[in-house]
Amino acid sequence: MPAETSVFRFRHEAMATVFEVRIRGEDSERDYFAQAAREVFQEVDRLETLLSRFHEGSDVFRINRLVQGEQIRVSFECHECLKMAIKVKEATGGAFDPAVGGVMMAVRGEGEEGTIAGCGETVSRAFDAFAQGSLVVDATEAGVVCTVPGLRLDFGGIGKGYALDQAVPILRRWKIEDALLIAGGSSARGLGRSGWEADLAGDHFRQTVQLRERATGGSGIGVQGNHIVDPRRKVLESRHRRAWALADTATLADALSTAAMTMSAQEILEALPRLEASFGQHCAVVMESWENGSPFQWIASKVDKDHPLGT
């Protein structure tokens, strides 16, 4: 008689949201899966101590307090996020920029930047106050130099996705090959060839994609309201109601979905080949918007076998 199989779900609060590990396997393995998930959550907690701008002593916390000319060494993980962020920033023409973290917090009236909360439409004031610094990242060694103080780095746009990606080798070490990793209901990465269904759910449509060794990330203004800062136009405004990105890694999917919120369909179409060349990953974007009279658009750099609409 074949062994009974189930999907086991394990949850953990971190990075101001909920992380979930789902593992498909035999019922007798539940305790084993629980321990694997526990190691994943330990790693997520560790990454939060490195990457959260709010965690005292984290790499990002330290970077945001550098004075002119100061140099610090950072963790490999922070260095990887910095390099990745710079590559996405280049490929998207600046639509993704983790250096506007302070601006986003200020316009929301949160965090230490709350001093200018309520400035409303004067987002440019927030840019003047919190996005003027300059940080040079060493291309090879894990370190940075502050050339102009004042930059407020925030990995909120990629941190959760990065944590999911870092969980993958842990599950593989535990010899778990059929799993779904989720962060905050906005990032997910599927392991295994059997696939996991992800519903990209908008107000006017719902599209299911299969995550087979693929990841998706979503951004939008449906839950938090209009909180998206456009780093290029320096305004609090998004072009779309929601955007989802598909990529091999959750880090890239997260970053791309954030960038897509302020990019036109044409800009996204032009950016995807650059991202593919830079990361070696096939990417796709789905948007729920009102552009071109369509409730949603699907853009991919080539035919996406996981989606019936193709390009």
Add this chain to the structure above:
Amino acid sequence: MQIPPEAANVTRRDFLRKGALTGAGLMLAPSILRAHESRSADALNVAVIGCGVQGGILLDTMLKMPGLRIQAICDIWETAQEKAKEKLSKAGREGEARYYTDFEELLDREKDRGLDVAIIASPDFWHAPQTVACLKAGVHVYCEKMMSNTVEGARSMVRAMRDTGKLLQIGHQRRSNPRYQHAINQLIKSARVPGRITAVRAQWNHSSSAGGPHWPRGTEIPADTLKRYGYPSMRHFRAWRAYRDYSGGAVSDLGAHQMDIFNWVLGVRPTTLTALGGIDYFKDREHYDNVIAVYEYPTPEGMVRALYQVISSTSAGGGGFEMFMGDEGTIIISETPRLTKAYREARAPSWDQWVTQGYLSQRAVKPAMAGGGADERVDIRETMALDEFGIPVVLDRPIYQPHLENFFDAIRGKATLNFDGARALESEGIIFPINAAVAEQKAHRFTPADFEA
């Protein structure tokens, strides 16, 4: 902005100057860091003995600190060695360390290769033999707390420290945390902000997970290796904190950090310990999962009663903190900044001077005083909140870094240790009797022998 390859010959100074002028946000550039200090001739050579979760965190921290060369890594579990190797590799320092299963073999081979320092983060019952061996081999030691699972072990470490003249720092990292130093040395001891302290309370409730195998399939340590290092099974090795032969349980694992703060603030030895506890929830563990301990400290100002609570089945109570309650105010200190607060009693004199002088920051805006105004009139509004203050000191480095820095500075002759073995025994002396006090349901009367080597 990414610097193209052809620009790679731009000098570091030129590039940084250009970066400063353009103010271009995030930029990538080749070789802008100064040369890595781990390759300099005067770098300290470090061995990490025990490279599990805590050893890995210390290694992460040291990889970001200048002037250290990771010469050797020791762990009986190959998986832990592999993780350490991966950390070094990711840091671009592949090949820097040699890897060992046996710490004595490590000492034999590395002590004549200039080994300066051992960082010991193995299970508690290995701390004493490993520390003593390293000190006797002429190597300075940073050892995680608890010093040992037995007071005899801790005493042997202090004696070895004194006999060899080598440095022994114990990993009570709060002793080097600038926020703790400020709160205790400036706010409580110097400015006497809380007034006369009469009571102390600390807790670290945590919802720990039950049972389980605790290791990926196929990574088991061979049985003869486990046996050689004192473990009947892989479970004993991976879940060592659950066993009495290896540790003191949660009340010592977590309590050691916090009850040390009792001693630091109150400055005298307690006279009496009363403790209750039990294995109330985790029936597969040998240690108590619910403990309440009460100490009596006869300070020069009067008696202080200090309560410590640790429960392993719930995170209720908001994390780990230490609370010092005085007749003029309360100071709550924690490694978690958001839990760090100060409250002023209504009858206390104004704390404005401490805000002005930077000892405190005012968090909550004071509401208009109910009952304020002219004598004949009363101003009635919503219930007045207590004045809430913050402690304006930030730890701008990873949490273990200041204590490690103090240790390495002491080796270089630039500092004295913030918490050497003798002071740690003085502090941990109040913890060793807890489990016996619970088991015997009998108060423990402290004597000098509890605190001395």
